Ligand SMILES: Cc1cc2nc3c(=O)[nH]c(=O)nc-3n(C[C@H](O)[C@H](O)[C@H](O)COP(=O)(O)O)c2cc1C
């Protein structure tokens with residue numbers, strides 16, 4: 001596994017800030033995942049070694065936290081909030097529209113590897129429901145029309 | 160008549176021309192309270208916080224001054240401050256605004272609080288989904304460090320304190336303070352049992368630790384500015400300061416609105432502040448304090464006695480928005496997330512949606528929670544899928560009763576209360592669902608109808 005020099009630098013700066021090294025486990029998972037796109041066995045072993053832990057210590061947090069992934073996502077990672085306030089605002093309909101237009105079922109990655117569509121839980125922006133995230137960017141008030149526009153931009157690669 | 164907001168914490172948020180950088184914050188009197196705090200005696204700040212009566216804004220409403228008093232100062236171990244910025248209770252979106260639009264207010268509030276409890280290291284545990292919020296906080300901390308407002312020997316006072324921003328990774332249970340601490344130690348966020356693991360005694364790394372919500376820590380800054388006594392005059396006795404109500408669901412103008420505690424009723428919040436319901440719709444129910452709080456039915460009469468002995472007889476719209484009134488009607492103000500549902504809402508679907516959330520979020524440590532919550536999800540999902548049974552309401556209630564009070568952390572209650580209250584208030588709809596499906600089946604039609612909330 002080859003990490004970018006910036007990632008290594010961030011890791012080296014971060015670890016000594018914590019009074020106990022193990023506290024850096026979750027931040028390191030984030031940094032390595034951002035670098036690699038997901039956390040492979042090799043990544044887990046690497047993080048464990050860096051923190052003087054056993055691979056199981058990292059594996060158990062990787063399997064606990066929903067945002068940590070064992071597999072890469074599609075080029076576009078689309079997360080639709082489905083929790084009650086968003087649902088009251090039409091999130092399930094928004095998701096159905098995205099499924100149709102992106103030709104992928106929620107919980108899956110499209111066959112061409114372009115889009116991963118997932119349901120997620122409340123993103124703490126419920127006043128602007130429905131809330132959708134694409135990558136690290138948040139889109140709010142995503143009704144049916146906005147969902148179609150978003151899907152079109154994803155399809156033609158302009159997002 | 161439209162009610163005017165009275166903003167304290169959100170004073171500058173969304174104000175034209177106000178930006179989140181430190182220069183703008185300083186121009187608006189920023190860090191003056193920190194300058195004052197470091198010249199005070201730490202115990203005097205604690206006394207002001209106690210005098211202010213401020214109650215925690217994270218959910219439980221526990222008085223911050225009392226919590227700080229529980230701090231074990233004699234252990235000789237380092238003391239830590241943790242800001243709970245997990246903001247994971249569905250329906251809540253106030254901490255996000257502070258982090259995105261006024262991060263220095265939080266940093267100043269934290270440094271004042273850290274000084275008061277003599278913590279040399281503080282953490283902001285921020286939910287993983289706040290990618291931008293994380294970057295904003297990191298940047299703000301470096302801005303403050305560059306001006307010697309944070310770090311070593313703050314403003315020449317001899318007091319040093321650093322803040323680490325620590326990102327979560329999508330687990331709701333990290334909002335529970337002991338789960339948060341486990342997470343911060345690099346483990347799964349499995350909450351710890353209290354006693355003995357009260358953070359104020361045995362918190363982070365088994366050291367005395369204070370965990371407070373973002374908004375609570377911002378309040379501390381204003382308590383130093385106004386004085387505890389003056390702060391306690393905002394709101395009513397026992398319900399002091401302002402609250403930021405996050406209104407979502409079926410209203411015309413959802414959003415965040417700050418008012419002194421008890422300054423308005425639920426009816427005023429819905430009708431005057433949020434522009435009422437969508438045209439032609441009627442109010443059906445309100446979940447007043449985040450999705451864990453018990454639901455209120457629009458046509459209920461709420462009768463009883465307040466803590467001070469005054470009797471009340473309220474309709475839903477008469478309920479004053481404060482800690483004690485919402486507790487008196489059998490619910491809670493919780494995290495301030497007010498979810499409004501109009502008469503288009505199918506209550507079985509709404510509960511199915513909530514159950515899905517809690518089943519997804521159980522940490523799995525306690526059997527009643529790990530097994531019971533997914534069971535409740537299954538029952539409500541089955542009901543929505545056309546297989547509702549008339550006895551399901553009682554089954555759900557029975558499961559919930561076996562979870563609440565039998566778990567390590569309050570997640571058990573958080574997951575049971577919605578079920579118990581939905582069944583208590585809307586049992587008729589649960590039974591009706593089964594009857595309707597049976598009659599459709601008899602007519603040879605599909606039993607299920609299209610769902611919108613699950
Ligand atoms: C399941 C569960 C989830 C919670 N989520 C949050 C949260 O997202 N943010 C928060 O500040 N407090 C949350 N709390 C409350 C915390 O445990 C803790 O009481 C709070 O952070 C203390 O701060 P306060 O006294 O300032 O409110 C949660 C509690 C439980 C039981």
Ligand code: SF4
Pocket residue numbers: 332349350520521522523524525526528529566567568569570571
């Ligand atoms: S109640 Fe649920 S969330 Fe809390 S410790 Fe037990 S299993 Fe975990």
Ligand code: FES
Pocket residue numbers: 081082083084085086087121122123124125126129131249250251
């Ligand atoms: S329910 Fe979707 S952001 Fe809160």
